[in-house]
Amino acid sequence: MTVPRRPATMADVAARAQVALSTVSRALNGRPGVSPAQAERIRAVARELHYAVSPAASGLVTGRSGAVGVLLPHIDQWFHSTALAGLEDALRGSGLDVLLYRAESAADRAAFFQSLPFRRRVDALVVIAVSLTAEESSALSGHGVPVVAVSSRIPGAPFVGIDDGAGAAGAVRHLTNLGHRRIAVIRSTNATGSFGSASTSRFAGFRQAMEERKLPVPPEYVVSAPWGMEGGSEAMAALLSSADIPTAVFTESDEVAIGALRTLRRSNLVAGRDISVMGFDNHSMADLMDLSTVAQPVREQGRIGGQMALEAMETGSVEQPETVLPTRLIVRGTTAAPGAE
Amino acid sequence: MTVPRRPATMADVAARAQVALSTVSRALNGRPGVSPAQAERIRAVARELHYAVSPAASGLVTGRSGAVGVLLPHIDQWFHSTALAGLEDALRGSGLDVLLYRAESAADRAAFFQSLPFRRRVDALVVIAVSLTAEESSALSGHGVPVVAVSSRIPGAPFVGIDDGAGAAGAVRHLTNLGHRRIAVIRSTNATGSFGSASTSRFAGFRQAMEERKLPVPPEYVVSAPWGMEGGSEAMAALLSSADIPTAVFTESDEVAIGALRTLRRSNLVAGRDISVMGFDNHSMADLMDLSTVAQPVREQGRIGGQMALEAMETGSVEQPETVLPTRLIVRGTTAAPGAE
DSSP: OOOOOSOOOOOHHHHHHHHHHHHHHHHHHHHHHSOOOOOOOOOOHHHHTTOOHHHHHHHHHSSOOEEEEEEEEEEESSSHHHHHHHHHHHHHTTOOEEEEHHHHHEHHHHHHHHHHHTTOSSSEEEEEOOOOOOOHHHHSSSSSEEEESSOOOOOTSOOOEEEEHHHHHHHHHHHHTTOOOSSSEEEOOOOSSSHHHHHHHHHHHHHHHHTTOOOOGGGEEEEESSHHHHHHHHHHHHTTTTTOOEEEEEEESSHHHHHHHHHHTTTTTOOOTEEEOOSSSSOOOTTTTTEEEEOOHHHHHHHHHHHHHHHHHSSOSSOOEEEOOOOEEEOOOTTTOOOOO | OOOOOOOOOOHHHHHHSOOHHHHHHHHHHHHHHSOOOHHHHHHHHHHTTTTOOOOHHHHHHHHSSSSEEEEOOOSSSHHHHHHHHHHHHHHHTTTTTEEEEEEEEEEEEEEEEOOOOTTOOSEEEESSSSOHHHHHHHHHHSSSOOEESSSOOOTTSSSSEEEEHHHHHHHHHHHHHHHSSSSSEEEEEEETTOHHHHHHHHHHHHHHHHHHHOOOOOOEEEEESSOOOSHHHHHHHHHTTSSOOSSSSEEEEEHHHHHHHHHHHHHTOOTTTTTTESSOOOTTTTTTTTEEEEEEEEHHHHHHHHHHHHHHHSSSSSSSSSSEEOOEOOTTTOOOOOOOO
């Protein structure tokens, strides 16, 4: 195999593959008009010649950036990094780059929606678990960049996620079926101090399951704390100091539940025996903590979000614009029938 | 404030800011020749006009891509996502995009080093926790793209990380000082089935501390398993079936230690009381698991790696090309003096 000493050009690829320059361009940019077999052969020749597309030059010709943007509130939390890995699975081999936009704080968010940095830089934007205001939502549209929503809905955008309300209601029914009557909930606020759409839906599911059984939800059984282990720990401490301690606690995420378990352990209470604790998500640590939870397919959500973005870029629309993946109740050791009173 | 109805151009920004076009270009591309105050004023005007740089056009003029590439083996593991968040901290506000390259499997890696997709797409490449072969290492250089190494060294590249050997030796000295004599180690292999540089250095630190006390390391006390909780769980099971069970186990990461703790619990053994277990990293779950460990500043490593990349892009070199951050022994409940034999 001979490799030109200067960087290979698209013309080198065309000559070696014995096809027209325009055919190479279509094949390497993933555009129609070239058969899959021919496209694969051309990509193989390009690899052989170490041909690197110059995105700047290529972008000016095709009007494409060759990249998919991802907006997410956190990079280093389990849900978000797992969904991001799934998105990368879907884009792998497409030749598209994945470009990160993190909007963690309220200031980050304001800056993102003021400058909309993704315009002209990406061919599609996937928004993972960001609950948008109506204003933010409308700011995203009208730039010719398709938007895909993962986990939190965006009006008018294709969506992949779960039915948070149904998942939560099922988890709480598990508790009522075990015989629990005094069931508390720990709600989680996000970095902007408000409840995201997943939190709101899960809380609605909790209320629904309680109403079905005509069980009261006194105000002291609804505790809100910042999302995370610390918040869960503190919220459980608050519940342990209520006048009438609940026999079960539903949390909106496993990290919160794990924090609650820490408070129980420090109080020499045994989860399951003394107080039941229910998580949500099936975090990678849930099995180890023997935590009952509602499993949701996170990596799969990222993967489908990536596929939707590719489809929107290719065809201008997404044929199946709503994908709701099933959740699954996992009963482990932290939930059990309440003891004798 | 009036905003042009067509997308704002650089000329609009220059007119509003009352400066030359070239000054706007320099300010928005972060190039020298414009004072920080003036650059800030120009960026404010650009924001006010919702001016979006077209990276394709801008890249052809400046020869820059406006992006930093990140190569990492995993997106959804604690160490990697935490370091990535730190990197994003450092690049935040620079106007540079973060572009992800994941090389998880051996095949991913081969594809990355064959096609070197970062060429012409990024202005710098940060490699997080990838132990390169000599061949891979030399493949990265010579493309005019500065490379920065985080956590695993790359010959000739600026490096930020920790002293893995010293951290491990300190942890093992803690065990020998408690009186342990029969100390086993669980080594971790990566996706390609080999030991990465961090693993190799931590094992060397273990051996050094054992030699200092002239303690034997019989072959059955060196167990290797794939990195992760499952591997740790299985390795601990193997150690529990050795002829002469060790009184302490040093692991090369907290995930592995947490897996080992699960096996102990399932065997009705109490970590600390029956067998001491030492982790490494101070994972976000280590505190909750009451796991003794060696803390390393992970987010800080990503942040410094990002700063090094910026410096290399701006000046062509990195003034302090080696930053070794301190580790810190954290003693929790899983390590204690061995019981009477």
